[in-house]
Amino acid sequence: MYKLITAEEAAAMIRPHSRVAIGGFLAVGAPETIIDAIVACGTKDLHIIVIASDWEKRGIGKLVVNHQVKSAQVSHMGTNKEIQAQMNSGEMAIEIVPQGTLMERVRAFGAGLGGVLTPTGLGTVVADGKQLINVDGKDYILETAIPSDFAIIRAWKADKAGNLIYRKTARNSNPIMAMAGKTTIVEVDEIVEIGELDPEQIVTPGVFVNYILLSKEA
């Protein structure tokens, strides 16, 4: 069962060199309140796992601008010049991962799998140095699970059993990241009574959730 905490308490759990999977897509569905608290903490040398690097002033871009990120696994950085600059200067180590592969590698960790075989990236630099495995006559790249210490995600509503629902395209990577944290911290707009969420409608069951805090954006 989850515990209710503050954003400051959440940020304090995350330590230098923590591996942090962060939900959101181009900052939509990003846990901005938690990110702001991590920025306020100033914790450095983070490894982040994100779909996109967002913008300088929104989403995980704020962590990059504040020089708190040492390395990242990310699929798209086109909206954030600061992350490209830090990559080019060698300040940040970046592994660029195709978006679908990233989602499967994160899901694999959350689901206790060691990895998946995907055709995505065959014949490209993404395959460099990776094992190819042939199944039924087709080649696949062995892509290993991406471990994370923390998942910080954003949901719309939680009930008091920790069950989560999301809002529209703000769902994106959040349910996948939620599965993958050894510790999963969720920022929500609202916490409702048990029974207010239809059991059929729940996207992330409370079993994946360790901590919940209220968004300052809500």
Place this chain on the structure above:
Amino acid sequence: MYKLITAEEAAAMIRPHSRVAIGGFLAVGAPETIIDAIVACGTKDLHIIVIASDWEKRGIGKLVVNHQVKSAQVSHMGTNKEIQAQMNSGEMAIEIVPQGTLMERVRAFGAGLGGVLTPTGLGTVVADGKQLINVDGKDYILETAIPSDFAIIRAWKADKAGNLIYRKTARNSNPIMAMAGKTTIVEVDEIVEIGELDPEQIVTPGVFVNYILLSKEA
């Protein structure tokens, strides 16, 4: 977009040696109307992919009793003496697959993956003859995707865009099997107008659905 068909038309598509993934768990959520039509057709030499062998008179047990199944990938047969008898006599070839591994292998096929690495079955007969792969110091079994020609599944409601929702524990393997058929045929209790299902609530988007028919059980 899906087409509306009859159970007889669905059954006629399935040919000898077809590989058929069938939804349901102990016959709850099983597409009984389609199964009955396949029994009426008498099509033989089927390969089926199912969580459990159900009962002699319910679910896929009916196909087994009617000697239409040549081989199966299944995780549990404890409720069906006929399938055990046909396995022991050599009439049916059975691959017993741990339930979680079965779900991942079926999902992998639906998701275009060649397979997954799982720790389940390590040190047991399930690992026999399979490749072991070490990731970050842990061993995993390479389990390959299970291909299927058809998925036949049961949902509660479809809308006219082919989006599906399920009812309670009748959901079980159905959304996973739905992803995995080259052709996916869905038996539903009810088809509702577009807009009647909340876009947030949809479990299987219509993109996975090729044919829909109305259940005779509804």
Place this chain on the structure above:
Amino acid sequence: MAMDKRAQIGARIAQELKDGDYVNLGIGLPTEAANHIPEGVHVIFQSENGMMGVGPSPEPGTEDKDMINAGGGFITALQGASFFDSATSFAIIRGGHLDVTVLGALQVDQEGNLANWMIPGKLIPGMGGAMDLVTGAKKVIVAMEHCDKNGNPKILKKCTLPLTAKGRVSLIITDMAVLELTPQGLVLQEVSEGYTVEDVIKATEAELIIPSHLR
């Protein structure tokens, strides 16, 4: 097994379950634990076909055809329940998100190996979800009668039946005793009323470590 023995084992399992734990109870004897959860302890039960928040059996006549547990028995849903597909259900199990799984056994051994899914040449029901549960749950408890119906030990030096998983069992609860798997070996932690340490040793093939509080 006599009802009082079942209740005794169920009550002992229940002591292992902490407030807020997510728990999967195997078919048969393990489900007895649900009847013995202490007042004030809230445990959330999973059914691996795709549900969290399983409630008690329905009153006769109120069964819902779409509400069954992994054993095929009718169930109800508690407030706060959720439904999900079987792949998600096993992601919960395999991914280490489940606090406790309790299963029956044909055999268990002093290395924490478990055999509970087939007897070659006799019965091959399949492992269902058992291999994933034993591989993935944070704590694996075996609950069973101490000996088989012929009085032969089921707690062995080494399992002879095909394994369900290797080295994953952490606790064994039987009608005679509670035994814990430790890095040093299998430790006899408790002896049930009516039995002596010597009774347990005699009914067990595995080598037992007897701690000072039982000597």
Place this chain on the structure above:
Amino acid sequence: MAMDKRAQIGARIAQELKDGDYVNLGIGLPTEAANHIPEGVHVIFQSENGMMGVGPSPEPGTEDKDMINAGGGFITALQGASFFDSATSFAIIRGGHLDVTVLGALQVDQEGNLANWMIPGKLIPGMGGAMDLVTGAKKVIVAMEHCDKNGNPKILKKCTLPLTAKGRVSLIITDMAVLELTPQGLVLQEVSEGYTVEDVIKATEAELIIPSHLR
């Protein structure tokens, strides 16, 4: 690119989309196709962040902060839309459930290879979902200006930039021409008004097969 050229390419892409198709349009030029779907043809658009049934841009002032497409632009949902997580979205894409994907290109070659995600030493935005889309969609259409802004060919014998995927492009639609990848090679299928076959050949590095109807 001039608006009329964009519209022309968009209209030509739209001709490739059939009633009932599930389609993913890449950022930029490909989105132009959505404005040219013929009356009576119902195409369902995916946004790979996790939505099927994308509708037109919202009226100014009615934007919903939680409704964006893969390019970050505000969108609306049509009746029959569905939301799902990004892993499901890419299961749709990689699993071959998407009928058509339309993407821009930096380079494309006569073997159906596509390069559209990085220029070494210059710009490395990342491939986002492009590699999965090109690998998984049933039909991959490249939509772009025939030449780069310096007038150099983008349709090459062999791509020189890092690839997005190998041998997966089936159709190339540009302001000058429509070209089809076939087992025999790259076939020039259509030449746009105002251009000759020779113009296209001159603007293309790849070897072109010129079918009889264009000779």
